[in-house]
Amino acid sequence: MSISQRDASPGGIVGILAFAGITAALMQTLVVPLLGELATLLNTSASNASWVVTATLLAAAVATPVAGRLGDLYGKRRMLLISVAPLVLGSVVCALSSGVLPMIVGRGLQGLGMGVVPLGLSLLRDVLPAERLGTSIALISASMGVGGALGLPFSAAVAEHTSWRVLFWVAAGLSLLVGVLIWLFVPAGRTAAEPARFDGVGAVGLGGGLVCLLLAVSKGSDWGWGSVTTLGLFAAAAVLLLAWGRWELRVADPLVDLRLAGRPQVLFTNLASVLVGFSMYAQSLVVPQLLQLPEETGYGLGQSMMAMGLWMAPGGLMMMVLSPFGAKLSAARGPKVTLAVGSMVIAIGYGMSLPLLGSTWGLLLVTLVCSSGVGLAYGAMPTLIMGAVPQSETASANSFNTLMRSVGTSVAAAVVGVVLAQLTTEFGGFPLPSEDGFRVAMLIGCGVALGAAAVATLIPVRAAGPGGDAEAEPATDPTPARAGASEATA
Structure with a gap:
């Protein structure tokens, strides 16, 4: 039986939801060290093996807005627990897989659980005091970057020294632990005041x-x-x-109230989210390749997969370090300013990369700066969204915003892929992305980040209320629920 909301520790709730976000992000980078070997491991073609990544992307895109709407209707805690189930099941299916089809099924199931972060963010508005809301939102938003950054060296180390199946057993164990912690310690949030159909x-x-x-x-x-x-x-x-x-x-x-999504504050925030998602992902595609290409190319740095992961990891940690600062900036100047500043910091990081591409320490500095900007921007987006929608729509609106970021990362992967495929050089009889290709990709990332900053300045917001949130609709109760609300605890 879960503890009651009034007995729950706010710090404990935030810690558990942040851990859930880190675990979900870990699923996305879990197979990166295996990409070159998946075709051999699964006895299939490289084209078929690529569906191991694509399946997670597609499943997450479909499940995230659905989970958000169901969370608003039937309870965010309940949907958090339901979302954890496919994370566990999918990890077990992958661990037991010997062919490409069950692996794709398992990865698809893992994608179904990606709604835990927007659900967790929305639950915070229901259960935390207003003065803790801004910092907590920024912290959980940063957890995705931390999970992604730490997941890469962790996955590389496990894959290098043990069986690849251990990766998925560890993922299953972490997901199960998340579910138990939510069951025991995370209280119920609000549900729809009036019954509604899905x-x-x-x-x-x-x-x-x-x-x-x-x-x-x-x-x-x-x-x-x-x-x-x-x-x-x-x-x-x-x-x-x-x-x-x-x-x-x-x-x-x-499913998604387009009239709410059409409000200028929500609309421009979602547009900025697409651009920030693009600029966040572009450098994460370029920097690992530069670190791992052979030194003989003249611009590659010859790092192993494990070393590359370790060079990338501090960027994710920087997102966590910067999250309290972002919350303070939002409280003082408003989340619109934080989003614009974060986007500008990302652009600065891209600009710094041009003279630093040939140095591991230079690329580390680039990832630290870009990740700092992402941490600021990602922490501001949910605050802007929740400040513009009724409390009964927070999970749905946050899930749609998360989906917009995912669209941005998908477009970034396509654009960077095209650029690097077109600008190549011959090395040992094989085409490799050229140094000019990497520079063009980083310039595109810089331009998109500047676009995100420009869009952020256009976001119309009302005066900030307590904790830096924009005032909600007049009919919306801005006070977080303090008692067990409508959702019955299991």
Whole structure:
């Protein structure tokens, strides 16, 4: 039986939800050290093996907005527990897999659990005192970067010294621990005051449109950007998403309230989120390759996978270190300023990279600066979103914002992939991305980050309330729930 909300420690709740975010982020980098060997390990082609990564992306894109809406309707704690279940099950399936199909299924199940971060962020608004909300939001937002950064050297070390299956058994154990901690110590949040139906048609429409869009973006370079398959998927995505938008505007209880999403504060924050997601991911694609390319190329740094992970890890930790500063800046000047400043810091990091590409210490400095900016920006986004929507819509709105970041990272992967594939050099008879290719990719990241800063300055917000949050709608109760609320504890 879980403890009651009034007996829960705010610090403990935040720590557990941050641990959940770190665990979810770990799932995304878990297979990176195995990418070169997956085809051999699973007795399949390299093209088939790439679906081990794509399956997680697609499943997460579909599940995240659905989990957010269900959290608003039936309880965020309940949906947190439900989301942890596929993380555990998917990890076990992967650990037991000997072929590509069960591995893809397992990775898809892991993707279904990626809604834990937006659900956790939304739960904070229900259960924490207002004065602790800003710092806690920034901390949990940073947990994704910490998990991703720490996951890379951890996965590399495990894969290098033990069986690759150990990675997934560890992931299963961590996920199970997250579920137990949420069950025992995380209280119930608010649910919808009035009963509402879940928008199943909207979920199918959004899921179908996102799968077509992200599949075309992530696999377009393999299939050919002008191929019938890729163009057909883009066309299908456009048709499905337009039809979905029309449905959402007409249905009484939509999956995503597009009228709320159309409010300037929410709309511009989501647009900035796409751009920040792009700029965050572009450097994480470029820097690891530069670190690992042979020194004989003249610009590669010849690091092992393990060493590369260790060079990248401090960037994720910097996000955690900067999160309290971001919260203080949001409280003093508003989260709009924090988002703009964070985007500018990312742009500065990209600009610094141009003379520093040939040095491991230089690239470390670049990742530290870029990660600092990401930490500031990511901590500000949920605060802006929650300050503009009713409390009954926070999980859905945060999940949609998380989805926008994912769209940005997917587009970044496609754009950087195209740039590096076009600007190549011959090395040992094989084409490798050239130094100019890496520079162009970093310049694009810089430009996109500047675009994010410009969009952030356009976000219209009302005067900040306690804790730095923008004032919510007049009809919305801004006081976090202090008692057990509507959701029955299990």
